[in-house]
Amino acid sequence: MKFNCAELMLVKVFRSYSKVVSRYPLLLICIFLLLAIGLGMGVYFLRFESNTEYLFSPKNSQAREDRDTIEELFPVDDLNTLPNRLIYFTHRMVSIIVTCEDGGNVLRSKYIDAILDLDDTVKAAQVLLSQNTSAVNFTTVCSKWKGECFINPALEYYQHFNNLSIDVSPITYPSVTLENVQYNVEAIFGGAQVENGKLISADAFFMNYILQNSPENANSLSKEWETLIIDYIGDFDSDLIEVNAYYSEGLDAAQRNLAVKVLPYVGISYFILVCFAIVSCIMVRDNRQSKPWLGVMGVVSASLGLVSAVGFLCYCGVPFNQVTVSMPFIILGIGLDDMFIMIAAWRKTDPNLPVKERMEDTYGDAAVSITITSFTDIMAFCIGSISPIPGIQIFCLYTGVAVLYNYIYQITFFGAFMVLFGHMEAYNCNGVTCIPNKHKACVRPSVETISAAPSIQHDDNGPVKRHSVMVFFRDYFSKLISHPICMAAIVFLYFIYLGTAGYFCSTIELGLEQKNVAEEGTMTHEFLDLLARYFKETGDSVSIVIAEPYEYWELEKQNELEAMVESLHMNDHIKPRNYTEFWLDDYKQYLLTVYNTTNVSQDTFVNVLRNQFLQLPCCGRFSLDVKFDGNIITSSRLVLVSRDVSTTTKQEELLLSVRESASSATDNLGVSILAFSPQFVLLEQYIIIIPMTIQTLSIAVASMLVVSLLIIPNIAVSVMVTISVASILVGVLGYMSFWKVALESISMFMLVLCIGFSVDFSAHIAYAFVMTVENELLPTQKVSRALYLLGYPILQSGWSTIIGVALLFFSASYIFRTFAKIMTLVMCLGMLHGLVFLPVAMKMFDHLYHVYCRSKKTDKESEKDEKDVKITSLSDNITAADNSAFVVD
DSSP states (O other), X not given: OOOOHHHHHHHHHHHHHHHHHHHOHHHHHHHHHHHHHHHHGGGGGOOXXXXXXXXXXXXXXXXXXXXXXXXXXXXXXXXXXXXXGOOOTTXXXXXXXXXXXXXXXXXXXXXXXXXXXHHHHHHHOOEEOSSSSOEEOHHHXXXXXXXXXXXXXXXXXXXXHHHHTOOOOOOBSSEEEETTEEEEOTTTEESOEEETTEEEEOSEEEEEEEBOOOSHHHHHHHHHHHHHHHHHHHHOXXXXXXXXXXXXXXXXXXXXXXXXXXXXXXXXXXXHHHHHHHHHTOOTTOTTTOOHHHHHHHHHHHHHHHHHHHHHHHHTTOOBOTGGGGHHHHHHHHHHHHHHHHHHHHHHSOTTSOHHHXXXXXXXXXXXXXXXXXHHHHHHHHHHTTOSSHHHHHHHHHHHHHHHHHHHHIIIIIHHHHHHHHHHHHTTBOTTTOOBOSSOOOOOOOOOOSSOOOOOOOTTOOOOOOOHHHHHIIIIIHHHHHSXXXXXXXHHHHHHHHHHHHHHHTTOOBOOOGGGXXXXXXXXXXXXXXXXXXXXXXXXXXXXXXXXXXXXXSHHHHHHHHHHHHHXXXXXXXXXXXXXXXXXXXXXXXXXXXXXXSOOOHHHHHHHHHHTGGGSTTTGGGGGSEEEETTEEEEEEEEEEEEOOOSXXXXXXXXXXXXXXHHHHHHHHSSOEEEEOTTHHHHHHHHHHHHHHHHHHHHHHHHHHHHHHHHSSOHHHHHHHHHHHHHHHHHHHHHHHHTTOOBSHHHHHHHHHHHHHHHHHHHHHHHHHHTOSOTTOOHHXXXXXXXXXXXXXXXXXXXXXXXXXXXXXXXXXXXXXXXXXXHHHHHHHHHHIIIIIHHXXXXXXXXXXXXXXXXXXXXXXXXHHHHHHHHHHHHHHHHHHHHHTTOOO
């Protein structure tokens, strides 16, 4: 069934528009060059956004809302706080991990001495104040508890022996007692080996220097001190220890560095693609039809579209980010795809016609095809821009606008150059040198059929040469895939492809490891790698906040709280109860000691808590966890310690399980219970990544179907194109899992773009199949014609994109290697579907349709013949009866 109203309207519009392009090519070139210059100047206002929290956490983040609530209830005072009460993962600090150069035990004496020397150097580092010549060191900018900087208990322990100049005794593990205070040291030693409660070996040593985040002047000093230490560690050299450091802006800085490091790849890729475009547009057998410089103009056209889009959005104040740096590769791929389609449509036209009429035919054919693909690409990125993750929104917005500008420049700027090069061809100019050939061609008209293209007769009566690759697709490849045995094999291979892709989809890993945000080989990457390798058994602290007044003095309420705490500790990712800091546990012990009961009045409970218990040296830290309003406890919290969170999947499990426990406790206790950890802000993306991916891809596939139905005048083929898009998406998801690419925010960027790219090749070949001029062609001939017209452009487009991103396989960045892998998968699977699977499917369907229609037609003709026979017989009988009436006996 055909619905060709939209398609016919587009053809009519573009054929009319082509007359304008043919008449004013130089004017269009000048106008759009000036437009590109004007819009490109907007790059001056480019604002690079590298805030990791903003880019990779959902806009409607529950974790951020919880953090705001906790900050209001328990505001952090950097001069009176503790490390596990901090609520920002970007809090000012410098973290250092020390390992041995020989990969051995860091607890050996000379290595401990080297670590102590490093600690002394770091603490002594001074930042000069700009106002005067005085300087500040760590003691000035550090966060404090009771007027003292936070201590590292392991360093204090080893420093004690160093001061006494005696051999170090093995430190107790998992906790050590200093001055009658017990400290847990599990988070300090990585790869620990313990015997009889003594630490005998460790692979890594962790040091943390927490700084003041506020007020603003203290924050500025902390930032300067961070930078000073990071620079020092970056230049640190030792024969004994290897030192890697990380600071509060480490992830943000890593993203800025990635954006700079990828620029050389963009430049080299541009050069390679220009060369590819030149070579692809050369016809060795006929230099008159060669279009190498038109290939260059195709790259220039895509570049102008890119610059215009970036400049326009910079004028609008839209920020840029490191993932958007991959956009040039995408736009170049789309631009070259459109260019190859336009050139193929030109080569298909009758060379005897004037340039104006050839342009009409070119635009009437190719412009509709690139309109389909451009607007499906734009729609895909519009759908991606509804993502709640700002990084994806920015990427999709930039890329979608760039595709739109690329489309505009393609049908104006590039079309104008097609007119100029068309006149050169008409005047028999050499396509490479642009100099007229010695012998003018004499063109004879001919009729194009599926088996013979139009011929051009020169004065030596030699026929015009058609591109050998186009001939290969028409005469050999199409016949190969149309052979019944080959078709059966292709169908069988398709189901194998779909089955293996589906299996690998079920094994895909979720989540982006933090180290992969940074470039490999950098100190940030090495630090995050060591952190994940050695220090994830003991994870971050998790605060459980009772955000409303509660009757803590009532035994029944205490039992309800106890049940909540027990429920939280049933989580496999929460350490045992003895690691938990809950003021009520210690306070009940105090009440039992003093009053022999925990069942006291509200006034007694609150007064003793505030005036006695929280004043004890051992319990003063709990003053950070209880807030009063008169004799009412308005809010309180307990602090859990997480464990076994070495992978993003386990971190997601931790987040979901503690939130589920908090939600259940809210229902049971009748007050609001919040569960929060600083890392939850980033971890939330893992919760929404799968449902968001499914939702986005589903909407996109449905949208592709709508667009296909509107423009491709055949319902069945439109449905097949949509199924092809879905099939490619399944393949990309499955085989990226096989290629060890996880599903996370970065790869989801790429999947959004995959939606657009996956429809391009299928839509091109389907449109060519449906828009067969000769209605009586057999299905095999339709496939042959479609592949003849578009097989080579599809190959050119696919390989140009693969070549363009190939250099990124050698990048030290996981992000750009992931981009290259997914783009390669999209192109390969897109070509496979566009050149093999979809043509075979359309041929089979068209064949069945013709057989069915012919059968119905035959049945109708048979019925008609039978009716005619019956009517004739009846007529004869009536005539005979009438005649017998006049017979005289």
